[in-house]
Amino acid sequence: MAQGSLVKLDDYRQVAPRGTIDFLMRIGERLRGRRIVHVNASRYGGPVVEALNRVVPILSDLGVETTWEVTIGTADFDQVSRAVSKALAGTEQVITEVMLARLRETGVENARRLQLDADLVMVHDAPPLHLVEERTDAARWVWRCHQDLSSAQPQLWNALRPIIQRYNAAVFSLARFAAPLSIPRFIVYPSIDPLSERNREMTRAEQAVQMDRLRVPRDKPILLQVGPFERQHDPLGVINAYRLVKKHHDVRLVLAGPSPAPGGDVLGDVQEAASRDPDIAVIVLPPDPQVELNALERAATIAIQKPLKADFTIEVATAMWKGKPVIGTIAGGIPFQMVVNVTGYTVETVEGAAFRIRQLLSNPELIGRMGAAGREHVRRNFLVTRRLSDYMALLAHLTR
Amino acid sequence: MSATQPFVFLGCLELNELLPQEAHDARELLDQIALVPIESIFCHTSASLLRRPVLAEAYPNDFALWVGSEIRDVRLAERLAGVDAFEAGSMERVREELIAIISDHLQHLGAAPPRTQGKRFRFFQIHLVPVPTGHQARTLAEFRDALAEVDVSALFYHTIEARYRSGRGRGDFAEWVGGALGLAELAERLAHIDPHAGSLERIRDRHLSVLTDALPGGDF
Numbered sequence: 001m002a003q004g005s006l007v008k009l010d011d012y013r014q015v016a017p018r019g020t021i022d023f024l025m026r027i028g029e030r031l032r033g034r035r036i037v038h039v040n041a042s043r044y045g046g047p048v049v050e051a052l053n054r055v056v057p058i059l060s061d062l063g064v065e066t067t068w069e070v071t072i073g074t075a076d077f078d079q080v081s082r083a084v085s086k087a088l089a090g091t092e093q094v095i096t097e098v099m100l101a102r103l104r105e106t107g108v109e110n111a112r113r114l115q116l117d118a119d120l121v122m123v124h125d126a127p128p129l130h131l132v133e134e135r136t137d138a139a140r141w142v143w144r145c146h147q148d149l150s151s152a153q154p155q156l157w158n159a160l161r162p163i164i165q166r167y168n169a170a171v172f173s174l175a176r177f178a179a180p181l182s183i184p185r186f187i188v189y190p191s192i193d194p195l196s197e198r199n200r201e202m203t204r205a206e207q208a209v210q211m212d213r214l215r216v217p218r219d220k221p222i223l224l225q226v227g228p229f230e231r232q233h234d235p236l237g238v239i240n241a242y243r244l245v246k247k248h249h250d251v252r253l254v255l256a257g258p259s260p261a262p263g264g265d266v267l268g269d270v271q272e273a274a275s276r277d278p279d280i281a282v283i284v285l286p287p288d289p290q291v292e293l294n295a296l297e298r299a300a301t302i303a304i305q306k307p308l309k310a311d312f313t314i315e316v317a318t319a320m321w322k323g324k325p326v327i328g329t330i331a332g333g334i335p336f337q338m339v340v341n342v343t344g345y346t347v348e349t350v351e352g353a354a355f356r357i358r359q360l361l362s363n364p365e366l367i368g369r370m371g372a373a374g375r376e377h378v379r380r381n382f383l384v385t386r387r388l389s390d391y392m393a394l395l396a397h398l399t400r
Numbered sequence: 401m402s403a404t405q406p407f408v409f410l411g412c413l414e415l416n417e418l419l420p421q422e423a424h425d426a427r428e429l430l431d432q433i434a435l436v437p438i439e440s441i442f443c444h445t446s447a448s449l450l451r452r453p454v455l456a457e458a459y460p461n462d463f464a465l466w467v468g469s470e471i472r473d474v475r476l477a478e479r480l481a482g483v484d485a486f487e488a489g490s491m492e493r494v495r496e497e498l499i500a501i502i503s504d505h506l507q508h509l510g511a512a513p514p515r516t517q518g519k520r521f522r523f524f525q526i527h528l529v530p531v532p533t534g535h536q537a538r539t540l541a542e543f544r545d546a547l548a549e550v551d552v553s554a555l556f557y558h559t560i561e562a563r564y565r566s567g568r569g570r571g572d573f574a575e576w577v578g579g580a581l582g583l584a585e586l587a588e589r590l591a592h593i594d595p596h597a598g599s600l601e602r603i604r605d606r607h608l609s610v611l612t613d614a615l616p617g618g619d620f
Contacts, residue, residue, distance in 0.1 A: 019533070023411050023551035026534050175418050175522045185418040187524070330518070380552075381451075393413035396529045 007195050009058050015194045016385045024385065027392050028062030034395060035065040035118040041081060041127035043070045045288075047190065047314065048124050048146055054193050054384055055391065062388075064395065067118070071110040071128045077102055081127035088126055088160075090151030100159055104130045111135075119399045122391075123167075132166045140398040143167045146190075148311055148332065149179040168398060173312050174333050186394065189336070190314050191387040192321060192378065197290035199321055202298055210295030216281050221251045221361060224300035226293060226315050229257045229267040229284075233307045236266060237350050239273050239280065241306070244354035246279070249361045256283040256296055297322045301367065302360055303344075306353055307331045317382040320344075320374030325367055327356045337382065343374035403580035406536040407572075409546055411553040412561070413529040414450060416443070421523040426467065426476060426513040429521055430502040433463075436523050438491045443526040445485040445494055446560050449600055450526075450553070460596050461485070463498060463521075470516040476505045486595050491564060530557060540581060544611040547573075547604065555600045555607075559593075573607065586614050 013021050036059065038052055052068055059066035073081070080099045087093040107130025116131070116139070123131055124144045132141050143164055149157070149172075157179065164170060164181060171186045172178040178185050192199055202210075211218055223242060227233040235255050242253040255274075260267050267284070274280035285292060297303065303319035303326045310332030317337050319326055326344035328334040338344050345356040360367050380386075421436050423429040433441070444462035459465045459481035468477030479501045488494045506513060533550045537543035559571035568575060570591040578587025593606045 017552060019411075019549055019551035019554075022549075023531070023533055023553070026411070027413060027531050030531055172418070175524075176519075178418055180420065187416045187418055389413060390415070393415040393527070393529055396413060397415050397527050400529075 007054065007058075009061055011195055012383075012385055015379065016383060017380055020385050020389075024062060024388055024392075027389070027396075028059075028064060031392055031395055032063035033065070034120070034399060035067075036120045036122060036391070036395060037067045037069055037116055037118040038122050038124065039069045039071065039114065039116070039128050039131060040124035041071050041073070050193070050196070051191070051384070051387065052124075054196075055388060058384075058388060059391065062392075064392065065118075067115065069114040069116065071106065071114070071131070073106040073110075073127075077106045077127075084126050084156065085147065087153040087156045088147050088149055090148075090153070092153060093156075095153070095156050095159075103127070104133070107131050108133055120395050122171075126160070129160065129163055132163065135166070140169075141167045142394065142398070143170045144188075145170060145172050145177070148174075148177040150176055152179060169394075171394070174336060177312075188387065188390040188394070189382060190312050190317075190333075191382050191384045192314060192317050193384045194321060198294050199318060200294065202291075202294055207295045207298050210292055211299055214281075214283055214292060214296070216254055216283075216296070216299070217252070218299055219252075220279070221249070221301035222254055222299055223251055223302050223304055223357060224254045224256070224296055224319075225304040225306060226256050226296070226319075227305065227307060227313075229255070229260045229265045229270055231266050232309045233257070235270045236273060238304055238306050238353070239270070240350045241304075241353035241357065242280070244351065245357045245361070248358055250279075251301075251357075251361065252279045252281065254281045254283060254296060254300070256285055256289075256293070258287075258289075259284050293318070294322075297324065300324055302327060302357055304353065304357075305329065305334055306347075307334075310334060313337075314382075317378050320371075321378045321382075323368075323371035323375045325360055325370035325374060327353055327360075337378075339373065339377055343370055343377050402538045403576070405576075405580050406538045407543055407546075407576045407580070409533045409535040409537075409550045409554045410530045410557050411533045411551040412557045413531060414447075414553070415527040415529070417525050417527060419523040419525055423521040423523075425471060425515040426473065426502055426506060426509075429463065429467070430499060430506065432521075432523060433495060433498050433502070437525055438495065439525040439527075440523050441491050441495050441498070442485075442564065443524050445483070445491075446564070446595075447526050447556075449560055449595065449603075450556055466516075466519070466521045470519050470521070471514050473505075473514065476502070479505065484596075486560075486563060489569060490567070528557070528561060540577070540583070540586075540611065541615055543573075543577070544608060544615060547611065548608055552600045552604065555604050559603060559607075560595060583614070586610070589614075 056066050056068045080102050083093045111131045111134035121139050121141045122144050135141050169184040171188050173190055225238045271282050274282045297319050303324045305328035312333030316326050316334050330346050335346050340346050347353045421432040423432050448462050464477045464481035467473050483497045485494050533554055535546035535550050537546045562572040574587040574591035577583050589610050
């Protein structure tokens with residue numbers, strides 16, 4: 001079992017909408033004694049693990065006996081898992097019959113080893129998919145897919161779909177990410193944890209320390225994009241938008257992202273483009289950069305998300321939670337997190353991004369108003385308390 | 401005044417199920433509205449209040465929003481926005497009104513309806529699970545105080561969903577205040593709070609305002 005966190009449900013009273021925590025407790029009373037087991041393929045790293053670290057202990061506190069099991073596999077299983085995940089996300093891969101057989105064998109072996117005795121078994125993503133082949137009819141089984149399946153590799157999807165249809169239901173993060181299935185499909189948005197290192201309140205002094213460490217001066221408005229240094233996240237497009245803005249406003253641009261894997265990234269191009277402008281900071285983040293991102297997002301004046309193709313991009317909600325207006329494209333989950341023209345703007349071009357940035361910088365009161373509206377929007381729709389409610393709704397509905 | 405039967409506040413869990421039906425233009429929207437389960441019509445009209453942001457969007461239901469923003473047919477969007485799910489009395493009546501409006505619009509269009517270049521309309525249905533909030537009231541003062549505290553889903557359950565559950569044409573709050581407390585005039589004022597006023601929080605505020613006005617510094 002993975003370790004939980006020390007944060008208690010009661011701690012969320014200070015940030016959740018009024019009445020939410022008491023209501024969650026009442027729901028817990030109603031569902032007391034029912035059991036959920038979550039299964040995924042990793043205990044460390046990534047948004048799914050972060051969410052489970054929080055959700056599992058709190059659900060247990062609420063009276064819903066919740067456990068978390070992790071599949072194990074050989075090194076070649078990990079390779080197969082990575083290839084399958086990429087292919088489901090639409091990146092063409094060679095997936096052989098042998099690879100599919102390895103996926104299946106590992107799933108079946110794990111099903112015999114893991115403690116899956118529960119009212120609801122929630123299997124996260126593709127690697128543990130085959131666990132369902134060993135299911136008993138006593139429990140309800142749900143496949144929780146965090147990926148965008150809208151452009152999944154057809155041959156692979158055709159091979160996996162019959163397995164997925166052995167579940168009682170599938171859960172997707174967005175309707176546009178869902179693939180056609182004969183079982184019920186539910187939508188549960190990702191969420192942010194307002195008490196995590198990434199999102200907790202931070203004093204100005206702590207923020208200053210982090211910004212100094214990252215070598216970002218706070219002498220002028222900061223435009224911030226957080227995201228990988230990959231072409232599809234369009235960091236070069238953001239630089240071009242910044243240059244259009246710079247003709248009218250003295251601003252600083254910060255591009256922050258994880259250290260890229262070799263090949264396919266544009267970090268070199270970004271660094272080259274930034275090298276002649278001291279007001280552009282390109283930050284390759286350390287592993288697990290939660291505190292650094294918290295500081296950067298709080299220091300930012302405007303958050304930008306300009307990917308050409310994207311997953312849910314929960315970074316939109318994390319920036320809005322810190323009271324920042326967001327200028328984003330319509331890719332992935334970006335527009336679904338915003339109230340357009342109220343918490344930020346959607347744009348499709350470099351010029352559009354530059355125009356909206358200029359509009360905001362010229363109207364500072366609008367920055368404050370949009371930022372405040374964004375924080376409230378996240379409070380009602382994208383906090384982990386809402387995800388707890390969604391999971392309990394799923395449990396109540398499927399085990400009624 | 402104290403009621404024999406307390407008012408028990410229920411909130412609701414919601415679960416959104418994606419249906420296979422989709423539409424790319426007004427003709428497909430019409431065809432699918434005729435086919436989808438009635439819970440889907442509820443989901444895209446009355447239940448859109450559950451998702452409405454603090455600052456309300458332009459139109460009060462998902463059909464009008466999509467027609468206005470995605471296929472950019474303002475005339476049809478405005479007519480769809482005029483469908484009052486709260487006045488209609490039943491969801492089947494709402495479905496009939498939607499069908500009549502879109503059919504009439506298509507008849508007068510004279511050309512193929514424009515197709516979306518962006519988001520298609522995806523049909524959902526909503527599953528609601530009622531859960532007691534733990535709050536109950538016997539007096540008007542207790543009622544107001546509890547209303548200020550309950551999860552916002554209780555506002556939806558008692559003022560919006562109740563109209564269809566009970567078939568009474570008004571919500572549970574007005575029904576209890578009029579019946580159990582015998583305050584007919586106050587019940588009428590509560591029943592007439594416009595559900596299109598904005599978000600559920602705004603509807604809460606309107607209720608609290610009416611109730612506070614009715615409480616001249618003391619309990620009933």
